[in-house]
Amino acid sequence: MRTPDESVVNGSKAAQASAKDLPSIDRLLKQPAVQRLVGEHGHTLVARCCREVIERARVRALAGSLDIGGAQPDQLTQAVDEAIHARLAPSMRAVLNLTGTVIHTNLGRALLAEPALEHLLRMMSGPNNLEYDLDAGGRGDRDSLIEGLICDITGAQAATVVNNNAAAVLLTLAALGRGREVIVSRGELVEIGGAFRMPDVMAAAGATLVEVGTTNRTHPQDYERAITPQTALLMKVHTSNYAVQGFTAAVDEAQLAEIAHRHQLPLASDLGAGSLIDLAAYGLPREPTPQEKLAAGCDVVTFSGDKLLGGPQAGLIVGSRDAISRIRKFPLKRALRLSKLPLAALEATLRLYLRPERLARDLPTLRLLTRPQEEILAQANAIVQAVESAVMPQFLVQVETTLGQIGSGSLPVERLPSAAITLAPTAKSGRGRALDALASALRGLSLPVIGRIGDDRLWLDLRCLERSELLTDQLPALKEALA
Numbered sequence: 001m002r003t004p005d006e007s008v009v010n011g012s013k014a015a016q017a018s019a020k021d022l023p024s025i026d027r028l029l030k031q032p033a034v035q036r037l038v039g040e041h042g043h044t045l046v047a048r049c050c051r052e053v054i055e056r057a058r059v060r061a062l063a064g065s066l067d068i069g070g071a072q073p074d075q076l077t078q079a080v081d082e083a084i085h086a087r088l089a090p091s092m093r094a095v096l097n098l099t100g101t102v103i104h105t106n107l108g109r110a111l112l113a114e115p116a117l118e119h120l121l122r123m124m125s126g127p128n129n130l131e132y133d134l135d136a137g138g139r140g141d142r143d144s145l146i147e148g149l150i151c152d153i154t155g156a157q158a159a160t161v162v163n164n165n166a167a168a169v170l171l172t173l174a175a176l177g178r179g180r181e182v183i184v185s186r187g188e189l190v191e192i193g194g195a196f197r198m199p200d201v202m203a204a205a206g207a208t209l210v211e212v213g214t215t216n217r218t219h220p221q222d223y224e225r226a227i228t229p230q231t232a233l234l235m236k237v238h239t240s241n242y243a244v245q246g247f248t249a250a251v252d253e254a255q256l257a258e259i260a261h262r263h264q265l266p267l268a269s270d271l272g273a274g275s276l277i278d279l280a281a282y283g284l285p286r287e288p289t290p291q292e293k294l295a296a297g298c299d300v301v302t303f304s305g306d307k308l309l310g311g312p313q314a315g316l317i318v319g320s321r322d323a324i325s326r327i328r329k330f331p332l333k334r335a336l337r338l339s340k341l342p343l344a345a346l347e348a349t350l351r352l353y354l355r356p357e358r359l360a361r362d363l364p365t366l367r368l369l370t371r372p373q374e375e376i377l378a379q380a381n382a383i384v385q386a387v388e389s390a391v392m393p394q395f396l397v398q399v400e401t402t403l404g405q406i407g408s409g410s411l412p413v414e415r416l417p418s419a420a421i422t423l424a425p426t427a428k429s430g431r432g433r434a435l436d437a438l439a440s441a442l443r444g445l446s447l448p449v450i451g452r453i454g455d456d457r458l459w460l461d462l463r464c465l466e467r468s469e470l471l472t473d474q475l476p477a478l479k480e481a482l483a
């Protein structure tokens, strides 16, 4: 390293460019290389990027931090090319989810299965029969494309679909409870991430919330006593992202249905994740299914399409013919209806459930959830040395067993035995900063890697890494970023 004085003496200090050394935007545009870019991208974008590049260079020149080369046409052209690519690169990017949470809301929740992707692509690349009845040759209903399939799988009499489960709950409450009272246990007034709070949704739907029971205990008489001529609906909410433990009591759907129906009232249940299969059969923690809630007597059950179901964002509403018909006719339905993109993906995803024996292979969500710990551990052991050589000597690398989660509010207290590669800073001080820098370097890779920090280490849980090379191919770039 030279001192500043030496570099001046040696005459090698790069000369600074001033603002008047910069070409005009027009002159930059006339450069042959820039004209080639215009040929490819058109004038609008290239001119915009030329302006951006010149403006940036001017700011640096005025600050005295632009060397003379930076004002030359070839370097500016290069910068224009980069600005074009930056502008054309989508903000939504693929990432590697190594957080250990399989259905991660921040990372896009469920991954679509191959047949769903294929169907989505085929249906979106041309016209389709979204609302066209191919038998009758006239106007059709988009719900009819999927209703039979949903009823087949869940045993419901009728079904409809909307934008997401929040919309399903809002629509159900509005259609069945607007201007009247809806009874919910105090133990079930949930808040889901992203500002979905049951009391607020109730208010938005125009229904009056009648809370019964206490946080930890609610009894059948609590509901009975709250029923008035103003009551429109009894509602049960699956406490999907927390568990009430200890001295607790809740009224199950079968008991609630008996109370509701004795008063000629409907019962709705918001299931949240709503697995369509018995997860216990796969060695996973049990989650209630819409099938069993309907069998217990619920008139309406709502659940998400992109949680345990493993499909696109959608809200499924299943139930009795009468309740679903009221919901479908309610004007808000039109505003909340499912778009053709997720509809195509949802149909193809649901068809996978017709072959349950293959589901753990065909449905990515279930495939990831059922990966055995030994398999993940073996994978970690197979790549740990490659990771080590990329991050040594700054980080100590180890393979550890760990506990992941299903995610998206499903089964919050149940954990998934998994395995991780952990990276711990070797320095005695500044560990927090070293970990943040490592996490940032991982996020800066072309396929950003998202891990989790805990216990003074960065954890890369490999449950959701089905192809190791997606990580190992990026290790040279990581090594460079850390150097």
Ligand SMILES: *Cc1c(COP(=O)(O)O)cnc(C)c1O
Binding pocket: 164, 165, 166, 167, 169, 190, 192, 196, 237, 238, 239, 240, 241, 270, 271, 272, 273, 303, 304, 305, 306, 314, 315, 408, 409
């Ligand atoms: C996740 C969840 C919702 C919201 O579903 P989205 O599909 O995210 O709109 C509503 N209720 C419960 C109980 C949930 O778990």
